[in-house]
Amino acid sequence: MKAGMNVKIELTNNGIKRIRQGNPLIQIEDLKQNIKKIPLEWVTFVDGNDKYVASGYLGKQNKGMGWVLDRTQRPIDRAFFIEAFKQAIQRRQAFFADGTTTAFRLFNGEGDGIGGLTIDYYHDYLVLSWYNQTIYHFQQEILDSLLVAFPTAKGVVEKIRFTSDLRESQWLMGEKPQEPLLVLENGVSYAVYLDEGYMTGIFLDQKEVRGRLTEGLAAGKKVLNMFSYTGAFSVAAAYGGAVETTSVDLAQRSLPKTQEQFAVNGLPLEQQKIIVMDTFDYFRYAMRKNLRYDVIILDPPSFARNKKKTFSVAKDYGRLIEDSVEILSDEGMIIASTNAANLSIKKFKQAIEQALNNKQATYHLVESYRLPADFPASHFEESNYLKVLFYEIKK
Incomplete structure (x- = not known):
């Protein structure tokens, strides 16, 4: 041994x-x-x-x-990591070859054979996320191995995603890019910041859903994007021909961040509303003002807390659906998404359809998405955490 x-x-x-x-x-x-x-x-x-x-x-x-x-008794050493990284890079050759997308997941933890570590690729820069103290203990050996497997990296930043006294984000090697760094996804530009805490400005696992919006799923329609973060869904929808987007998020930073995402794509801000407000408060406001939307996108965090209340997907998703139906056009679409690993696709579907039944809406599940190919999952349900369901709804 x-x-x-x-x-x-x-x-x-x-x-x-x-x-x-x-x-x-x-x-x-x-x-x-x-x-x-x-x-x-x-x-x-x-x-x-x-x-x-x-x-x-x-x-x-x-x-x-x-x-x-x-499970083969081979030593876990530098050669082990180099091989794991090379295999992951090999599996993603189609992404590297696609000129319309320059940001994707390069290494997806247990799905690529090493739980506790993910690596994202942003236009020649790498973002490493460490999920526990033990894997982080081998940081230098893992970083050295990664640079052997991927020598063209211009720079590497790390995110510490476990409880520790370390800074949550720090630059490890190479040059820092000019920020915002612009990356492409399905031909749309997104402004990212690689060293601003945990978040970079875009959730890469939603690329296929944004791709559908970019292709024109919401062309000619009014779109409401709830829990909008930096407005990536709104930008994709506007790029794909939506006549108007409304982005709602409670975080103050969502306003300048979302404006920036539209600006880097040369999309006029006149047709885009960006509102800093609690989601449930916005539903009430929209009802009072008799606002209607053709497409409503719901992508809440698994768990969130503001001054007044807590929100959990498992408990509160039905309310989101019911409130959405109230302000949906007579024939509209709800794109319901969650990244809650502890909620099965079956339970998620049940919660949505129960809420739709409560509102006596006629609905049809037309499309569904799980994690994209650069996010391979492992052999247990929580590993494939993303669930996105597109419902056509008649009231």
């Missing part, structure tokens, strides 16, 4: 069974012993007879207690 792989962790039979079925996530109940202090090193997972099951690590993050990285 190679140095650094001498920590053995015994797993329960159930845990072993799940790993053998291809699930790389280690849960606390899969561990035979109570772990007082998480080892900051690679570990060997064994069965009750001390027999090898898998190699990986323990690391606390929002999902689970650690990850399996290998």
